[in-house]
Amino acid sequence: MNSISPNLNLMIKACEKASRVIIRDFGELENLQVSKKGPKDFVTKTDKRVEKILIEELSKTKKNFSFISEETGKINNKNKDAFWIIDPIDGTTNFLHGIPHFAISIALKIKDEIIIGLIFDPIKNEIFYAEKNNGSFFNNNRIRVSKKSNIDECLFASNNDGVKSIYPKLNLRNTGCAALDLAYVACGRLDGYFHNKINLWDIAAGKLLIEEAGGKVNDINNFRINKINIRAANPNIYEKMLKKLDNF
Numbered sequence: 001m002n003s004i005s006p007n008l009n010l011m012i013k014a015c016e017k018a019s020r021v022i023i024r025d026f027g028e029l030e031n032l033q034v035s036k037k038g039p040k041d042f043v044t045k046t047d048k049r050v051e052k053i054l055i056e057e058l059s060k061t062k063k064n065f066s067f068i069s070e071e072t073g074k075i076n077n078k079n080k081d082a083f084w085i086i087d088p089i090d091g092t093t094n095f096l097h098g099i100p101h102f103a104i105s106i107a108l109k110i111k112d113e114i115i116i117g118l119i120f121d122p123i124k125n126e127i128f129y130a131e132k133n134n135g136s137f138f139n140n141n142r143i144r145v146s147k148k149s150n151i152d153e154c155l156f157a158s159n160n161d162g163v164k165s166i167y168p169k170l171n172l173r174n175t176g177c178a179a180l181d182l183a184y185v186a187c188g189r190l191d192g193y194f195h196n197k198i199n200l201w202d203i204a205a206g207k208l209l210i211e212e213a214g215g216k217v218n219d220i221n222n223f224r225i226n227k228i229n230i231r232a233a234n235p236n237i238y239e240k241m242l243k244k245l246d247n248f
Helices: 007-030 037-060 092-096 160-166 177-186 200-212 238-242
Strands: 065-069 073-075 079-090 105-111 112-122 124-130 136-138 141-143 193-199 227-235
Touching: 007 037, 007 092, 007 105, 007 112, 007 124, 037 065, 037 079, 037 092, 037 105, 065 200, 073 227, 079 177, 079 200, 092 177, 105 177, 105 200, 112 177, 112 200, 124 177, 136 177, 136 200, 160 193, 160 227, 177 193, 177 200, 177 227, 193 200, 193 238, 200 227
Parallel strands: 065 079
Antiparallel strands: 065 073, 079 105, 105 112, 112 124, 124 136, 136 141, 193 227
């Protein structure tokens, strides 16, 4: 196993603890499909519970760090230069429908730079992580973006709008989980990803993962945190992808 920083270790431990709640609740969804209250409330509860665990765990040794989270928004603590950026469950619609494709996403941003990213898929037990200038890893093995240069052989992911407006220019998937889409670009399962008006917590970890795996990602710092247009791909097809996205 490669050596990891105490902060990344803390993030992994937090994810492992939170994932137990996710796995248990996901297993109970089937019984819920028939209940009056309905699965939607249940998933919201799971989301909030997972967020609570993550915040508690991350605060254990870093009491002063601030938070940006999907559920709660900004939590300003003493240290306003250091932010944990959290998405407790990215892919809640998949979760809601019993589709095992969702993930916990955590990034650590110091000043204006994302220095650690972690994406954890609890059902497939796949963990993707990266530290600034230290490479990207999948289940402890070093990963690289794909080497493909022929855009027709490539597979991309986006959201509904992307699929509607760019198809059939590109071979596309809309998986419902941005965090895993980005992790998949980092490890070469996908070749590129694009999305408009996406939230920082959906992409913060994935951006670093792709860059540390040798991929290219546009600068996201000039966007509002809930209105980011992201473009990411292996370096051989990045510019070709942008050309296809001219009007997107």
